[in-house]
Amino acid sequence: MTVHQLSIFIENRSGTLIKVLEALKAANIQIIASTIADTAEYGIYRLICSEPMRACEELKKANVAVALSDVFALAIDDKPGRAADAVKTFSEAGISIAYMYSFLLRGKGILIFRTDDNEKAVKVIADNQLQSINEADLSELA
Amino acid sequence: MDTNSNRQEHLTPRPTREGQGGGSAFFNPEFETLSRTEIEALQLERLKETVAHCYTNDFYRKKFDEAGITPDDIKTLADVRKLPFTTKQDLRETYPFGMACVPIRDCVRLHSSSGTTGNPTVILHTKKDLDEWANQVARNLWMVGLRPDDVFQNSSGYGMFTGGLGFQYGAEKLGMLTVPAAAGNSLRQIKFIKDFGTTAIHAIPSYVTRLYEVMQQEGVDPRRDTKLKVLAIGAEPHSEEQRKRIEEMMGVKAYNSFGMSEMCGPGVGFECPEQNGMHFWEDYYIVEIVNPETLEPVPDGEIGELVLTTLCREAMPLLRYRTRDLTRVLGRTCPCGRNHVRIDRMRGRSDDMIVLRGVNIFPIQIEKILMKFPEVGTNYLITLITEDNNDQMIVEVEVNEATDDFAKLQALEKEIRHQLGDEILLKPIVKLVAKGSLPVSEGKAVRVVDKRKVFE
């Protein structure tokens, strides 16, 4: 029910981001969505991409500090208020969202997020018939 | 400087191997075992001297004149009540040297309270004052069984904070191996406790709990892996339950200590092995408990504000100093053989001072620092919490303008934390919160929320 996200440690100096992107380009990996959590000294570059396992291996070969983490991907209607409804469902179930980002894909809104309780989140998604999407769906949509 | 030419090597007299107390249970048997009558006779004699000494100082003379009294009016011990009170405000207004009763050249030490907001308080000491101070501390440590063969590790902050130098001089006077470990750095503290065979530690109670926690993380069992036998705890309010927990954790007795920089520092009062109140040394102080509103004395057993008069200070004697600490008299005799008054643990304050990890903080100090930053609003909240057995202060303050520049916010947070650290001597957790998210104060703002587990 979760998808793989790459979390990449990026130092705050010029050339570090391009090094990662060039490595992905060379491996013919497509980036579907990405965001950077920045701090004063470094950033955590989070990205959803095609073939995350292979992407991870390729980046490791390029000496990039990269890790795979499991995040949820929910598809919602591209209409005002839908994100609020979705998050409210989790909030009411007592699940905290650590971080979230979103993008549009083929007319659907996709929410990517990590929770503090994945097991419970899976149950909430099933109980509320929310549309979670898996990696195959994502690659297909892309 | 010919007079000095012969005193180059054996400068300090060497006590006997057994220290001043010899094989006795008392460090100063002649003073510790006085009867009540003898104590009071000595107090009257010393009070007269102190009052006469104070009368040479302009500030006190003016106060005496206003109260219509002269030193000759002190005929009995009860006459102490004729004397005017002294407050922290007086210390601030006479800053820096207005309450000195000796020439500054006769002073060898100065301690000052923290903070740059308003005038700090300044406390002066002559060589004799320092020696008397060390004697009180040595007397305390001896009372709980420490001897020159012991290894004493002091985890108080040094420098202006009196817990450091106060215990250092006292433990050295007793003749113990004294480790000036200073505050913090738990890993190193534990290493020293093990490597040096430390038998006694002085620390604030919350720090003992912290040390124990780190010991557990490091797989150190205080009972099995250390030679600890005594803890001296103080400078921070704590309950009997907390003391018991500390004793249970470390497997040793923990004795409560009272001190304040205005009197000298630690040493003023200390528990004996009976652990039934702290003996306040009445050959050094006159102890009164008064109603903080009426300023009238309260009967023994009733809670009121602790008021102290120094009896042996040269540089800066204090008459009826209002400590703002709330406590009560537990008794005036003790099975240990000391008839010096027993005072209960401190039960609170009659002002808004916060005591956190042994540091005294007034909310106004924090406010003044926050107001130096145009980026933050005037609304703030101080929350005290216990997290992982560690007392923490959280300062929340509203940011005026929203920004997506996370690095800039981080820098602002860090700078506020740094400046607060300079002001109040410990670094709080600073949380920048959105405008309008803190409760808006009506009338007298509630700025401090105390959620610590410490209080009864």
Next chain:
Amino acid sequence: MIWNPNKECMSRDERSALQGKRLHKIVEYVYHNVPFYRNKLQEMDIRPDDIQTIEDITKLPFTTKKDLRDNYPFGLQAAPQSEIIRVHASSGTTGNPTIVGYTRKDIGVWSECMARCLTAYGVTRDDIFSVAYGYGLFTGGLGAHYGVEHLGASVIPAGTGNTEKHLKLIRDLGITGLACTPSYALYLAETMDKLGIRKEDIKLRVGAFGAEPWTENMRKEIEERLGLKGYNIYGLSEVMGPSVSYECQMQHGSHICEDHFYPEIINPTTLEPLPAGQTGELVFTTLTKEGMPVLRYRTRDLCSLMPGTCDCGRTEVRMGRIEGRSDDMLIIRGINVFPSQVESVVLSMPEFAPRYMLVVDRVNNLDTLQVQVEIRQEYFTGVFDTPAAVDQLEKKLATKLKSVLSIAAKVQLKAPNTIERSQGKSAHVIDRRKL
């Protein structure tokens, strides 16, 4: 003014005789009380009676920081534990600090040397002296503190940090003397400018500066900006602490308290003594210490000695400025730091590759230490998808570093294989400070 003319101005011959007598006594003392020295002396077939004059000192073995490390914590202590009333600690070369125990008499000798030093600066009991060295295990704070009290001047135990309050006290209390590192003195000057305090507003007149190398130019700048006269003070905990040597009014070399600490200069490679005036490694033998005496302790400081009577009247030999080190020790904010200490910490944490770099800089006259380490690829797992998790890892390392180094280091995490590998002595250090 001279605190103790009998000792400070004694003739060379008299002093040599005294030193010889004391050397014999101290060798006899360690021979009977320190197994480490007895074994060493026996190995070399030396009996205490072979040491009669100060010239015999060259027969004795050297003592090194490694010897202190190998005998941690109390192995080199000569006095029984019950006679020791204080310990100080300084940086060891790896995880264990160097521990020095003092008897009551040692603290007295130290205070005496410190009083000699302050008197040479012109300090009297009318002065109000602020000690802004670190207090606690570091010898700077308590060492200077006891000396000022012994002299009879008023001491303000300011400690480090809290600069604005310190300046307020300097101004309001009319503080006349200041003991701190030279870089902190400049930082004070800078803070004065920031607060609009002029040197005319304060009464500072004497500064005791040491614990880190400084230059004649820094002296001029400090003197100009704070309106005082700045004197050098030198010391190390293995020998005693501050006041092993100090400048006089002539400011031409620092007088060594020779009746307590006997200096030699050797070639650090051949270990042969060098003639007066030549630069080499400074070596000290403590002549009167009870707690932890050292024979021919190699300080690793490079400097030269100047014999001859000084214009101030003192006959004690002077040492020139420290010109460098014969090892890779760094002095950061007055604290000694060895790259090997950082290494021992980094190697103890599997999260990091065994590669590191110390970056030392001076920002607004305050030394900064940054430790760069590489995240090890295998340990960078899914939990590190938030800055909070990365910060925690940084904090864990920072805490361990602080417990070993005694000063805070800023940890900078680097991606794998980004720290350059280089060879030689400075392989792990980038020192950007300009001195």
